[in-house]
Amino acid sequence: MSRGTLALCAAGLLAAILYPLVVRGLAGAGVGVSANYLINVGMLVFFVAFIGQSWNIAGGFAGQTSFGHVVFFGTGAYCSTILHVTHGWNPWLAWPVATAAGALVGWAIGALAFRAGLKGSYFALITLAFAEVFRILANSVEFTRGGLGMLIKADQRPENFQFRDPMWIYYLALALCVVSLAIAWQLTRGRFGARLVAIRENEDAARALGIDVYTEKVKVLALSGAMCAAGGTFYAQKYLYIDPSIAFGVDKSVEMLLVSMVGGAGTVFGPLVGSLVLTAINEGTRSLASVVPALKNVQPLSLIVYGAMLILIVARLPDGLMGLFGRRKSGKRHDA
């Protein structure tokens, strides 16, 4: 990483750490903002960036576009919630188990789909179908409480993975996001990541150069599944409720894909940039709706804008918004 990029990262991280304190300060000084609301918005930015990064690692770096990534998210959410609610586990303890479950599902789907040689659109569609199978199962079986969903009893203690002060869940989301950035950054430097990119760019050439394409693809889907499942547990503990359509619905899959694609698939900061932009558009339409009563139905506008942006990105900016920064201009990135 060049010195400039490093400084920028450090400054960004510092700003993110100070953000809750600043908005509280502003609210305390009588500026008309709701500090907790803004902290919550910040939490969402990092959380969506985190699950977006999980998509990006498989879909962006390795080029395995998935339309059903929510299958891992839901696996994580249900796994920890069932352990916690039904079996009385501490949610912190359930978290790594849920993460491992996500890895397992990723490994299994990858093994099946890649063994069958599914690529491109076919891979995307089969992940969608897997998510649908999981959704229907969660809707039908007893131990997930079917369509009623699962409620986590509110008990706001940190040792219970519930926080009275939204600032702490914000910091947890930030930490997850930083970890995911570190993983992605490592992919841009290490052997595993180089192999994923080679597979994305040309499978035959990758194979000829000694890469075990099948194994690497299964590995990356397991990694991605683990991260996404960790996000699922986080979500369940934050909102204390999950049901089949939240945990396995198409919306989350699309959200993960969108933030990565718009921000820049296969780039380290793409999902974070995409998440920032998505949240900004969201909040923009929300406040538009609150200011102009005639536009109370305007909420879907943010997704309309996002869908249009996806088309625009595919058409004109294959590297997403990150492509605007001209990351391929020079060889500066190559200081070992």
Place this chain on the structure above:
Amino acid sequence: MLEVRGLSKAFGGLKAVDDATLDVRQGEIVALIGPNGAGKTTLFAAIAGFHTPDAGRVTLEGHDITGLAPHRICAAGMVRTFQITQPFAKIDVRENVMVGAWLRTGERAEAMRRAEAVARQVGMGDQLDQLGADLTVAGRKRLELARALATGPKLLLLDEVMAGLNPTEIAEIVDVIRAIRDSGVTILLIEHVMQAVTSLAEQVYVLNQGRMISHGTPAEIAADPAVVEAYLGHGAAARLARGAAHA
């Protein structure tokens, strides 16, 4: 070093390669030539593990590698390039070559050092930062060579590295290939055009319609009527001989 015995591969009813046998000895440059559609690339693909042969045996340094997956064959020390070049378009030359170099090292600094050395060896030292997509035909051919070489092979299978190049570029790449051989890598190469290989190869095999029709030194091959017929059509050898007699 490489022994191919009785290798056959059919697609549907069509025998693309039929009972092909060839030997490559350590330190040699061996050429496989033949007219278009002779089955050269299919034979290559079957040797390198991209197609599973229907019959026959491939051994590398005494080890049976028949039907092994390409990545295993590559790890065993034999690597192929593609006639239709397959650069990783969105990454630069250095990273392209590093993909090969990562086969033998897990260290980034070492992979980079190795990649840069190989890139210089094939004459791409000043193109390290260029994207794969931005290379010229000659650049892509060299990149194929560099990436393969970076995997540290004992035997290099080159599929038409000279096709599409102009005479100057061909002369340059011939020098590069010779230098690679002199550094201790054995080479088996496919070419469509015979002249290109006469100055380079010690042994030449000729494939026509899936069958090995001749093999020997370049001079022997050039004098073989069966080879001339294969390239110029039935009766061509006799016509040529008559033409020479009249002149």
Place this chain on the structure above:
Amino acid sequence: MPDLPIILAGVINGLLAGGIYVLVAVGLTLIYGVLHIINFAHGSLLMLAMYAVFFLFKPPVGIDPYLALPIVTGGAFIFGYLVYRWLIGRFNHGRDENILLITLGLSIVIDNAALMFFTGDIQTIDVPYAGRMVELGAAFLPVPKIISFFAALLLCGALGLYMARSDTGKAIRALAKERQGARLVGIDVDKLFAVSYGIGIACLGAAACLLMPTFYVSPTSGHAFVLIAFTTVVLGGMGSFAGAAVGGFIIGITESLGGLLLGEQLGQIGISLIFILILLLRPSGLFGGKG
């Protein structure tokens, strides 16, 4: 386990639903067969056509859905043609994932625009003949479903005939087989692609008219049909007309029997499972030749 007559009734109901699936899937398979693209916006465009039928039926227009068929079908053709001309054909850069993503973007825009302008409420139309039934064994079959079944088959047959006999149809089939060749003999390839896409979407327009008398529409209506349509198409082998027809009936029956034997919730799983199994075990489809 329910009695045999009930199962038979389930099969018949499934067949009736299958007729519509055939029509939806024929559009999708035509688009795939000719353009080699997977049209992810298929469900959303169907939903849009269903809203068109809904608004045409409501005052002040008040057109019966069956009578609206030529209007909606024609409108859908034009819409599809333009979508291809302006969007898909221009921006795909020749990669199939890009087309998948563009059509995904399109479906996001359409779904949310529908949500914004039509709200999330479920809308139905009240045709006077909605409640009429025909008794067949243990099955009571709603007349509109029978009408839509035969109409769907008739339309598929007509489309098949059109593709086989008309100059445009022949050109499209030539294009599906041999892109370069078609270009060389002077066929306007881009226009024909757009026409093919338009015909595929026109099938949706017709399907919407046949669906609305017995179905409802909401901005998420398309979702239910996306996986059904894709499953039908892969079941029959991507790009195969006859395959899509057989696939449609199999899916209709699977859905109907699944609901009957496994219950309302779990019954839906059959379609997704068929989709996954076909892709994993026989990607060329049950009736497809090569992979």
